[in-house]
Amino acid sequence: MALCKDVSSTSPLTPSAITTVLCLVAYLLFSLQQVVIADWLGSGVSLGATAIRVLVGASSVWLWRRQGIPPVLRLPFLAVLACMAALAASVLMSAHPVIAIKFAIKYGTSLLLLWILLNLALAFPAFPLAATKAALLALWGNLLLSIGVRFDSAVLKNLSLAFHPEASFKYLPRVSGIYEHPAIFCAISVMLALLVTQLYLLNRLTKPAWLWAVTGACLTLLLTESRNALVPLVAFAGGMALLRRKEFLAYGVWRILGGIALLAGFLAFMLWKRHAELTSAIHESPLTAFSLGRTYIWAGAFEAWRSHPWTGLGAGVFQFLTPDYTGGRFDRGELHAHNLMLAILSETGLAGFSAYALLLYSIWMPLLKRGIGAAGRHWILLWLLTLPCFGLFDFYLPFYGFTIHLALVIANQYALAYPCPEKRMTGRTSP
Helix, strand or coil, rough: CCCCCCCHHHHHHHHHHHHHHHHHHHHHHHCCCCCCEEEEEEEEEEHHHHHHHHHHHHHHHHHHHHHHHHHHHHHHHHHHHHHHHHHHHHCCCCCHHHHHHHHHHHHHHHHHHHHHHHHHHHHHCCCHHHHHHHHHHHHEEEEHHHHHHHHHCCHHHHHHHHCHHHHHHCCCCCCCCCCCHHHHHHHHHHHHHHHHHHHHHCEECCCHHHHHHHHHHHHHHHHHHCCCCCCHHHHHHHHHHHCCCCHHHHHHHHHHHHHHHHHHHHCCCCCCECCCHHHHHCCCCHHHHHCCCCCHHHHHHHHHHHHHHCCCCCCCCCHHHHHHHCCCCCCCEEEEECCCCHHHHHHHHHHHHHHHHHHHHHHHHHHCCCCHHHHHHHHHHHHHHHHHHHCCCCCCCCCCHHHHHHHHHHHHHHHCCCCCCHCCCCCCCCC
């Protein structure tokens, strides 16, 4: 399938194609989370996580020697250090340090991965585009694998177990691809479709690539039956209609109504498929039914934060203590806060929340201030509206698949805003 309009050669082995293949291989390697190569602190060390850390470490050294810290990334660098310090404090003050250190390393790896992708986007602006094409290929590979697993192919089931635990099969007929939960797969597909939409409208990708991305996201929504990803979709559609209303009106009323009908159809399908779960809790309250009990988890996460306001319970700890903070309502651990803000507060307290807020500010403010025109600024505002919606009803940061795609979205914004590395390395910006 044709993906990129910037094709300088008829040969299939262009630098862009080679980079895309390498990115795809690296992503599949990173996703091998169930291939255990060692034991540490009572649990297995996976090949995928080890590959990420090795590549992040090697890339950090190489980029440091090549370009130091670009001026635009100086504040993000300090923010990453602040996040690391908050994670360290949460481990030191935690009553469950073994759990906390495992998750602190996981979060720290994701922070370094974001840092590396930002540096690569500035040094090689074509890299995020190639990585996006690789992510699109991975999405369709995931869909094909999911369909095979859904129809009980023994070969594909065994293959999928290299990426996710066997317990994920309990969600069938909902599918999870190579990820641990259907909601993660769905969130990734929707985020990728929105990114490809941006690149298509900015003439960086072709219409076939956009159609493949949108079709893949629609199929994933149907196969995962996940409602959470509909919230950012609605936010994106509303933001697009508001910020680009003149262009929307130019598309014609029927196209606009068609988009609204498509979203309404997905919502009706999800409510129909999840009807039994919703009605089982309706006797308590409509909010409890809509959130599938998340209100009780949110209240527990808030109480966990109040009990340890400054450094939290420790990175990743709340999910193992959920029954203790919800009055025994949930009889199992490993049930995280299902909300980004409450998860950060309950795990790392105000220290972690402040560091995370600084990181967001340091990353997005340069993009808002950058003179990239109204269209570019509108897209930054759309992402600032859409991305937080992925964290309203769930918490995906502990999962590498999600954080890799999130970092890719941000890296693409920097590649678009800062396309000239020669001038940028001297601290100057293009007009």
